[in-house]
Amino acid sequence: MIVHTQHRRRSTRTLLAGAALTFTVLLTGCGSGAGAEPDAAKELEGGDPSAPEVSEVKLAGIKGPGTIPLQVAADNGTIEDLTISPFFVDNSGIAVTSVISGDAAAANTSYFGVIDAINEGLDLVVIAEGWASTPKTSSLEALPASGIEGLEDLEGKTVNVISLTSSHAIKLRDAMLAEDLDPDAVDWVELPYGEVAAALEQGTVDASSAVGPTLAAVRGLGSAPVFDYGDEPYEGMAESGWVASRSFVEKNPNTIAAIQCEIFAAQGALVEDRAFFEEQFTAFLGAPPAVAAQEVMLDYQTENRESEIQRNADIYFSSGRLTEEFDFSEFVIPAPESC
Known part of the structure; x- marks a missing residue:
């Protein structure tokens, strides 16, 4: 089951209610609602990546x-x-839903929604780290007419994030609270990256998160950075991860090991060869080679760094969105020793 986000202006209260409803539906469909036991991920045996159960x-x-x-x-x-078929979704919440529903064997998502899902009783585990927070790769952007120059100008404004449980949304909350600002005074909305440039130009939103070609597009409109999501104090923290359901991992340990090996190999190949990265950037995102040449490469990872993954739970707690501290290390599967 893939749930498509409705792209229209909605209040934070409405968005949160929708997220809660999604989790309720998932829990009803998944049975017990009991979360994974401590160290459950660590108890899962490593598989043989050369012999996947699912091809x-x-x-x-x-x-x-x-x-x-x-x-x-x-x-x-x-x-x-192993044959991998990609499909793409609008936000991290839908990515998590695709794993729980069985539409995807694994999905790339921000860690915050994963924490929510685990706390709601869904047995998700992190199988591979994606990339780390990287300066100048993603930022909150605003046009001069918005009057927004810094975090202090966001209260009372309409601000777009791709998802309320995205790393961008949580980092903004955390950073605003650190400066004694009120993130609940912001009108948060969700739009996919493809709609960001038009929304800023039309004034539908006052500021928006942007990455990759979207960032280049809004800069072309004259936008300026308000907040760099990859800079200190967040630089180097795990930004995204690949998650799977614990039941799928238990039934298909070799397949998961193979997926881990393929993802880490692909991420490493991009890091090792700048020309290859630019070629893939252009082909995948349809961006002109000149844009690819100017793109700051994400800090793709080739291993699971538990301490940096844990930073997500710590920031989530400090942002006020997580009511209890969370030990993420119990839900991270080690990568295969050899691929």
């Missing part, structure tokens, strides 16, 4: 610079008995 898998994610490795893995995978 064809679908992997999901938001189409953007972060999921270039997904297409690379699909096109250039080296594990003979």
Whole structure:
């Protein structure tokens, strides 16, 4: 089941109610509602990536610079008995839903929605880290007419994030609270990246998150950065991860190991070869080569860094959106020792 976000202006209260309803539906369909036991992910045995139980898998994610490795893995995978078919969704919430529903074997998503899902009783585990927060790769952008120059100008304004549980949304809340500002005084809305430039130009939103070609497009309109999501104090923290359901991992440990190997290999290939990255950036996102040449590459990862993944839970707690501290290490599966 893929739930498509309705692209219209909605209040934070409405968005949160919709998110709660989504989780309620998922819990009803998934049975007990009991969360994973402590250390459940660590108890799962590692698989043999050369002998996947399932030969064809679908992997999901938001189409953007972060999921270039997904297409690379699909096109250039080296594990003979594994075929990866990508499909793309509007936000992290839908990515998580695709895993729970069984539409995807794994999905790339921000960690905050994963924490919510686990706390609601859904047995999700992180199988691979995606990329780390990287300066100058994603920012909150505003046009001069908005009057927004810094975080202090956001109260009373309409601000777009791709999802209320995206890293961008939580970082903004955390950063505003650190400056004694009120994030609840912001009118938060959700729009996919493809609608951001038009929304800013038409004044539907006052400021918006932007990445990759979307960032280049809004800069072309004359926007200026209000907040850099990849800069300090967030630089280096795990920004996204690949998640799967614990039940799928238990039934298909070899398939998960193969997916881990293919994703980490694809991410490593981009890091090691700038020309290859630019080629893939242009092909995947339809951006002109000149835009690809100027793109700051994301800090793609080739291993799971538990301490940096844990920073998401710590920031989520400090943002006020998470009521209890959360130990993420219990839900991270180690990568295979050898691919």
